Amino acid sequence: MINFDYRGLTGEVITKDDFEYEEERKAWNRAIEKYPLVIVYCETEEDIRNAIIFAKNNSLSIRIRSGRHHYEGYSTGNDIVVIDISKMNKIYIDEKNETVKIQGGTRNRELYEATGKMGYPFPGGGCPTVGAVAFTLGGGWGYSARLLGLGCDRLVEAELIDSNGNLIVCNKDVNEDLFWALRGCGGGNFGIVTSMTFNLPPKIEMVTLVNIDFTNIDFEENINLVEAWQEKYKVLDKRANFKMAIYNSSEKGRGVKITGLVYGDKKLANDVLKPIRDIVTTGTYSLEYMTVLEANRIIQDSHPEYEKYKSSGNFVYRDYTREEIIELLNLIEERAEGAVYTAITFYGLGGVIKEVKKDSTAFYHRDANFILGFQSVWEDAKYAPINRSWVVEKLKYIKSITKGSFVNFPCAEIDNYEEEYYGENSRLLKKIKEKYDKDDFFNFEQDIRIEKKLWYNILVE
Known part of the structure; x- marks a missing residue:
């Protein structure tokens, strides 16, 4: 076992010998079980530099952490240096x-x-x-x-x-x-x-918070709802955006939950959502006109403190046929063993997002209609392997009807992940990586890959 000299590190340093280590190593996705060598809570740029020097001097890899929310846990790792900047939050x-x-x-x-x-x-x-x-x-x-x-x-x-x-x-x-x-x-x-x-955007004081939960939804209603959702987004007012989760929950059964913001009053929100209300009449339908800050507080408070899950995100570029919608809904008709919740979620795109050219920034998938999220959530750790395998297997169909993947909803099993995440922009990204990190110091499981140059001493007799 190597004994490391941590004296060159500054900030708050937590090693495996510290009482706090077990709590501080945890990710928001509690299915991630990683054991870093040391966690350095940096409060200044100098703390960061010292952590980089320590890692280099000891031939250690680093990971960068702030919110602990990387879906696959790439902000942590085994026997590496976690550079945590969450205390730099001014x-x-x-x-x-x-x-x-x-x-x-x-x-x-x-x-x-x-x-x-x-x-x-x-x-x-x-x-x-x-x-x-x-x-x-x-x-x-x-x-x-x-x-x-x-x-x-x-x-x-x-x-x-x-x-x-x-x-x-x-x-x-x-x-x-x-x-x-x-x-x-x-x-x-x-x-x-x-x-x-x-x-900063212009000041906007008020917004309508949309919370809809169609519990115990009929299968035919669910099909009609997805069809209507696709059509609605073609003409949707850019002041509105939603997340529509089609779920199978151990607590509530099968249902559809719609969350969103409409930058306008309740009348505008009702007009926007009328085609949806005409399809499904069960469950709860809530529109609340409030300040933007109050709405964001409610949305954020609805998230759990942490979860155990496996998920992914792919881009939807076209309308789905009725047969494809049925196939999608069938993916979650039964949950994986031990799962308490699974969902297919449509995250709305369009509006001003599409007005920016796809090569104007590294974010490539601007022309997509939705991000299609897919997840399985469990509580008992023993069900982690079967849930992960279940998600990967179901993703085969989702992959066949989508194009590209969302880097903020990453999945470890993606083939050709650079092309999936960044499309045609991946080629330029490689050149930029070579320019600013030619030694590939900032590397992790799904980083931008650069060709490492190997130099050989040629002995001439």
Whole structure:
């Protein structure tokens, strides 16, 4: 066993010998069981540099962590150095220049609170403890995205520390290629992002929060609902966006839950949702007109403290036939052994998302209609292997009717993941990776792959 000298590390250092280690190693997805060598909670850029130096001096890999929400656990690992920046979470709002600057460890809830209290909406994510930087690096889907754009679309500048400890500033004028890559390429490829600056949207005070739960839905109604949903999104007001989860729950049985925001009053929300209400009359239908901050608080509070799950996200580019919808619904007709919840979820795209060209940022799948999420949730750890296998098997059909995968809903079993996540943009991303991380220091299970050059000493006799 190697004894490491941790004295060069600064910030809060937690090793396997510390009492806190067992709690601090955990991910939000409690199905992730990884045992890092050391966790370094950084509070300054110097702490980050010292962690990088320590890893290099000891030939150790690193992982970057802020919200602990990576679906496959790539923000942690076995016998590696976790550089955790969650304590770097200061937020600076500049109303004169209409910008908000956040440190790299800021999370969704913190950002919503800061902007919302001053009357600004923000196109963040739904889960409160997701790191806002990591959310943005993967594109950044949210309930406000059809009106305000993806999270990455409002980014105007980023700062990161590279493998040599240098601070790199990138925007449309400086290191423009890296700035392009950071808007959709996912986290962990080029460096450790220490800050991001976003354009603030215009102030919007009120919004309608939509919460619909069609419990015990009839199978035929469910088919009709998906058909109507596809048609509705072709003409949907960009002020509205929703997540529609078709679920099979041990608690509630089969149903459909729709959550969303409409930047308008209840009348607008009712008009938008009328085709849906005409199909299904069971369950609960709630529209609440409230401040944007209050709506985001309710959405975020609806998420569990943690889960054990396996999931994925693929892009929907076309309407599904009735036969394909039936096949989709049949995927969740029975849950995997030990599962308490499984769902197929349509995350709405379109609106201003499609108005940006797919090569304008690294986020490639702008022309898609939806992100199709798929997940299985369990509680007892002994059911983890069977649930993982169940999801992977069911994904074979989903893959056949979708195109590309969402890097913020990653799946370890994806073949050709670079092409799946980034499409034609993957070729340029490789060149940018070679430029800014030529030694491939920032590597992990699904990083941007670069060709490693091998040098040989040639002996001439």
